[in-house]
Amino acid sequence: MHYTYLDSPVGRLLLAGDEAGVRLICFPSEKRKRTPEPAWRHDDAPLAEAVRQLEAYFAGELVDFDLALAPEGTAFQLSVWRALRRIPYGETVSYGEVARAIGRPTASRAVGAANGSNPLPIVIPCHRVIGSTGKLTGFGGGLDTKADLLALERRGRAGVAEQTAFSFVRQG
Numbered sequence: 001m002h003y004t005y006l007d008s009p010v011g012r013l014l015l016a017g018d019e020a021g022v023r024l025i026c027f028p029s030e031k032r033k034r035t036p037e038p039a040w041r042h043d044d045a046p047l048a049e050a051v052r053q054l055e056a057y058f059a060g061e062l063v064d065f066d067l068a069l070a071p072e073g074t075a076f077q078l079s080v081w082r083a084l085r086r087i088p089y090g091e092t093v094s095y096g097e098v099a100r101a102i103g104r105p106t107a108s109r110a111v112g113a114a115n116g117s118n119p120l121p122i123v124i125p126c127h128r129v130i131g132s133t134g135k136l137t138g139f140g141g142g143l144d145t146k147a148d149l150l151a152l153e154r155r156g157r158a159g160v161a162e163q164t165a166f167s168f169v170r171q172g
Contacts, residue, residue: 002043003036006051009058009152010145015047016040021068022050024119027141054122060155063089065123073117076104080114087128090153094132108132116140122149 056062139146
């Protein structure tokens with residue numbers, strides 16, 4: 001396993017991965033904060049594309065990640081994480097909506113637990129899942145970080161909409 005760090009607007013992120021793909025993104029403020037394991041090797045090169053894409057995301061220039069990912073989890077967790085990847089940039093859904101999307105309409109709490117076990121936050125956008133009342137709820141990086149990520153995406157969406165409108169006006 002290789003690892004590197006990325007200084008980001010939400011703190012110093014730990015990234016880890018191997019030949020299968022990126023396996024871990026960890027916030028510095030996580031309750032279950034991870035540190036590199038003794039067998040891991042600090043090496044920026046294998047994770048350079050992940051770093052580049054995350055930097056572009058934080059700069060408001062990237063809305064969809066295109067990375068090899070290798071999260072490990074149960075079949076249920078993996079189904080939840082696949083559903084999270086389908087939530088559009090800058091939008092939010094409830095835990096219940098994710099449960100219905102995976103065909104388990106009564107599994108909102110289990111979706112919440114799977115969300116909390118997501119090893120690849122930001123790239124697998126668990127921050128886009130909110131409570132049914134619209135309130136921000138649990139997030140491994142902390143609610144302030146969740147709010148910051150959602151605000152970044154709202155600004156990015158506005159910029160994308162402005163660029164689209166501008167290009168339409170220029171062409172028309």
